[in-house]
Amino acid sequence: MSEVNTFFKSAFSVDNVIFGFDDGDLKVLLIKRGTSPYKGMWALPGDLVYPNEDIDTAAARVLEELTGLRNVYLEQVKAFGKVDRHPIGRVITIAYYSLVKISNYTVTPASFARKAQWHSISAIGKLAFDHNEILDACFERLKQSVRTRPIGFELLPPKFTLTQLQHLYEAILETELDKRNFRKKILSMNLLVDLGENQEGVAHRPARLYAFDPARYEQLVAEGFHFELKESRRKMNPASLGG
Amino acid sequence: MSEVNTFFKSAFSVDNVIFGFDDGDLKVLLIKRGTSPYKGMWALPGDLVYPNEDIDTAAARVLEELTGLRNVYLEQVKAFGKVDRHPIGRVITIAYYSLVKISNYTVTPASFARKAQWHSISAIGKLAFDHNEILDACFERLKQSVRTRPIGFELLPPKFTLTQLQHLYEAILETELDKRNFRKKILSMNLLVDLGENQEGVAHRPARLYAFDPARYEQLVAEGFHFELKESRRKMNPASLGG
DNA sequence: TTGCTTTGTGTCCAAACGGCACGAAGGCCG
DNA sequence: CGGCCTTCGTGCCGTTTGGACACAAAGCAA
Numbered sequence: 196m197s198e199v200n201t202f203f204k205s206a207f208s209v210d211n212v213i214f215g216f217d218d219g220d221l222k223v224l225l226i227k228r229g230t231s232p233y234k235g236m237w238a239l240p241g242d243l244v245y246p247n248e249d250i251d252t253a254a255a256r257v258l259e260e261l262t263g264l265r266n267v268y269l270e271q272v273k274a275f276g277k278v279d280r281h282p283i284g285r286v287i288t289i290a291y292y293s294l295v296k297i298s299n300y301t302v303t304p305a306s307f308a309r310k311a312q313w314h315s316i317s318a319i320g321k322l323a324f325d326h327n328e329i330l331d332a333c334f335e336r337l338k339q340s341v342r343t344r345p346i347g348f349e350l351l352p353p354k355f356t357l358t359q360l361q362h363l364y365e366a367i368l369e370t371e372l373d374k375r376n377f378r379k380k381i382l383s384m385n386l387l388v389d390l391g392e393n394q395e396g397v398a399h400r401p402a403r404l405y406a407f408d409p410a411r412y413e414q415l416v417a418e419g420f421h422f423e424l425k426e427s428r429r430k431m432n433p434a435s436l437g438g
Numbered sequence: 439m440s441e442v443n444t445f446f447k448s449a450f451s452v453d454n455v456i457f458g459f460d461d462g463d464l465k466v467l468l469i470k471r472g473t474s475p476y477k478g479m480w481a482l483p484g485d486l487v488y489p490n491e492d493i494d495t496a497a498a499r500v501l502e503e504l505t506g507l508r509n510v511y512l513e514q515v516k517a518f519g520k521v522d523r524h525p526i527g528r529v530i531t532i533a534y535y536s537l538v539k540i541s542n543y544t545v546t547p548a549s550f551a552r553k554a555q556w557h558s559i560s561a562i563g564k565l566a567f568d569h570n571e572i573l574d575a576c577f578e579r580l581k582q583s584v585r586t587r588p589i590g591f592e593l594l595p596p597k598f599t600l601t602q603l604q605h606l607y608e609a610i611l612e613t614e615l616d617k618r619n620f621r622k623k624i625l626s627m628n629l630l631v632d633l634g635e636n637q638e639g640v641a642h643r644p645a646r647l648y649a650f651d652p653a654r655y656e657q658l659v660a661e662g663f664h665f666e667l668k669e670s671r672r673k674m675n676p677a678s679l680g681g
Numbered sequence: 682t683t684g685c686t687t688t689g690t691g692t693c694c695a696a697a698c699g700g701c702a703c704g705a706a707g708g709c710c711g
Numbered sequence: 712c713g714g715c716c717t718t719c720g721t722g723c724c725g726t727t728t729g730g731a732c733a734c735a736a737a738g739c740a741a
Contacts, residue, residue, distance in 0.1 A: 205450060205489065207519070207530055229610070246448065247529055250519030274517040274532045276450070276493030285489055287450055289517045358719080375721070376699060394709095399717040400706040421669060425698080601688080618690070619730060636738090642686040643737040666728080 196275065205285035209254045210241035210326065211269075212290065212333035212408075213262070215297035215313060216350040221366040222313040223330065224261070229309050232282045233323030237314070239330065241288065244308050254291040261311060263301060268294040268349040272336045280325050292333040294349035298434050316366075342424045345386055348407040356394055356402035357381065364424070383428070384422065448528035453569065454512075455533065455576035456505070458540030458556060459593040462607040465508045465540065465556040466573065467504070468565070472552050476566030480557070482529065482573065497534040504554060506544060511537040511592040514522075515572075515579045521613045522569050533565075535576040537592035566639050585667045588629055591650035599637055601647035607667070627665065629655050649664065654678035 209266070214226040225237040226411040240261050244253040244412065251271070259265055276287040281397055316334065341347050348355075349365050361377050381387065394401035412422075456467040460484040481630075483504050487496040496516070502508055512534055517602075519530040540556070564570065584590050590606050597598065604620045624630065630648040637644035 205448065207448060207450070244519070247521050249521055250517060250530065251682085271516050273514050274493060276487070276532065278490055287493065287532075289519065289530075303691080356719090373699065373701085374719090378720080379722095380698090397718080398708055399648055400719050402719060423669075426664060426666075599688090616730065616732085618732085619687095621689080622691095622727090640687085641739055643688050643739080645688060 205287065206243055207250070208241050208243045208286055208327055209257055210239040210288050210290050211249060211254055211257050212239055212292040213258060213332055214273075214292060214316075214337065215296050215300065215351065216363050216366065219362045219366065221316045221363075223316055223319065224295075224300075224363070225319075226261070227310040228323055233241075236322070236323040237312075238323035239326045240311070244287075244289075250289050254289075258293055258295075262295060262299075264295055264299060266344055270331070270336070270340065272333050275290050275323065275325060287374055288329070290329045290333055292337055294337075294346060296350065296352055298352060303389075315403060338367055338369075342426065343422060345407065345412055345422050354390060354392070354404040354406055356404060358396075358402055360405075378412040380424070385415065386422075409423050448530065450487045450493070451484050451529055451531040452487060452493060452500055453482040453498055453531050453533050453572055454481055454500050455515075455535040456501065457535060457537050457559075457580065457593065458543065459606050459609065460540050460556070462605045462606060462609065464559045465617075466559055466562065466608075467554060468557050469504070469561075470555070471566055479566040480555075480563070480643065481566035482569045483554070486529075487532075491531050491665065497532075497536075501536055501538075501553075505538060505542075507538055507542060513579070513583065513590055515576050518568055518572055531572070533572045533576055535580055535582075539593065539595055541595060565655055581610055581612075586665060588650065588655055588665050592639075597633060597635070597647040597649055599647060601645055611669075613674040623667070626661075628658065629665075 208368065215222045215224065218300060219379050224240065228234050228238050229273070240257055242253065242257050242260075244250055251269070254263070254269055254271070256268075258269065269292075272290045274287055274289045280288070282435060290381050319327075321329065322330065341364070347360065347367070350363060351359060357378055359373075360381065361372055361374065364377070365372055376420050386407060388411075390404045390406055392404045392406060429437070458465045458467065467483065469483050471477050471479050472482050482501055485491055485500050485503075486495065491499070494512070497512055497514070498508070498510075501510060501512065513536075515533045515535060517530055517532045521528065523529070523531070541550075551678060562570075562573065565573065590603065590610070593606060600621055603624065604615055604617065607620070608615055629651060631651050631654075633647045633649055636649045637647060648652070653664075
């Protein structure tokens with residue numbers, strides 16, 4: 196057993212890319228590190244995994260300690276395990292991303308200690324450790340998952356407009372979508388219920404409100420339905436033709 | 439630091455789902471465990487990760503020790519970290535799958551020690567540890583990756599027929615494909631080069647041989663091409679209509 | 682030469698995609 | 712109350728893609 200014991204000298208952590216969506220902007224919740232290493236730098240929230248804790252549980256704990264939120268969409272992406280990725284020793288980290296309704300987020304005691312802040316995904320600088328790499332991997336995964344499963348709604352309030360939904364997809368997929376085609380596509384899936392209510396407090400024609408119907412989705416899946424938004428075909432630049 | 443040290447009591451392993459394709463049948467290379475725990479049961483090849491070894495390197499090492507193969511397609515899938523998944527202690531494992539040309543596989547000294555054998559994916563019983571769960575996750579990932587990237591060729595010899603390629607996709611996607619439509623689709627991608635040679639040694643009309651052209655693929659990608667095989671739409675059972 | 686097996690190929694219809702423009706609703710302001 | 716401003720909501724049509732479908736020709740073997 197002593198040979199085996201030479202292996203038991205490493206630790207593992209979870210890191211969590213917490214996505215939120217705020218009025219057209221996709222955001223990530225980062226914390227400012229108060230201790231070495233990388234003191235003062237922005238980093239992904241994460242923690243070492245307790246010896247008797249499942250890794251999924253650890254990821255959920257990190258999220259809850261920071262935001263107070265439970266029962267949030269959480270997906271493991273992959274492990275990062277370069278030998279030298281952590282200065283204090285061999286630490287393999289397992290990356291998750293989660294989707295939160297940003298309006299539900301409130302500062303909790305735990306998050307007072309370390310400064311936490313939403314950062315627009317398009318304006319994130321150098322992060323601590325290999326967290327840029329982790330963030331990129333999670334964003335890529337999100338892009339992919341959002342096209343395959345109806346998880347985008349996790350980022351929106353329970354009642355939302357189709358325009359909000361479209362903006363959400365545009366922010367995640369980093370592309371523009373055609374309004375009419377997007378609506379045609381989404382509505383044809385029969386996943387949304389028309390709440391019969393309108394937006395309030397806007398200085399223009401108010402939009403119809405919709406809600407996602409998870410039960411309906413489950414039923415459709417059982418009938419063979421498969422949620423899919425095609426990757427938008429890249430528009431060919433005319434200048435690149437004729438070569 | 440003593441608090442931190444309580445965390446350094448766990449180990450990491452990698453487990454590798456090695457896929458091969460043999461004449462219509464998708465296979466997985468398993469080893470029979472010679473030691474406890476789970477002695478005598480079939481298991482995925484895997485090993486603890488050395489303290490100074492990257493996890494990707496460890497996965498490649500496991501593969502090479504067993505098959506003698508290097509430079510093989512290898513993709514990390516995810517980590518499995520339930521507290522009690524390993525009887526001897528806390529061991530988190532990181533799952534990979536790899537794609538090998540089964541004809542290249544030869545028994546190596548290392549694989550004499552522990553009995554290794556290809557198993558048809560459709561006939562795999564209860565495996566050691568949580569390896570069934572790992573296998574399922576890797577198979578799912580393979581299904582998905584094979585539709586998005588031209589990695590299927592990794593499982594075929596350098597020269598192959600379109601029928602072989604079709605059978606490969608059918609085995610992975612667990613579906614049947616239409617011969618004419620499959621050919622139309624694949625050939626329209628311009629990824630294959632017609633070698634101008636024919637199959638030999640078959641007792642019937644020999645098929646044309648093709649090869650995958652990676653350079654061509656890279657170039658097309660640079661021009662915005664995106665490899666994609668649509669998920670075959672499930673054929674609606676007529677009996678379920680008219681409700 | 683005949684028979685056996687597998688190859689290789691084209692058409693047609695239906696569905697999905699993608700580009701595009703304007704009248705209608707409601708709030709605001711004067 | 713009327714006019715203005717902003718965003719909402721909607722339909723058509725040409726093009727592309729998907730999917731069903733059958734048979735003659737090639738090569739080998741006996």
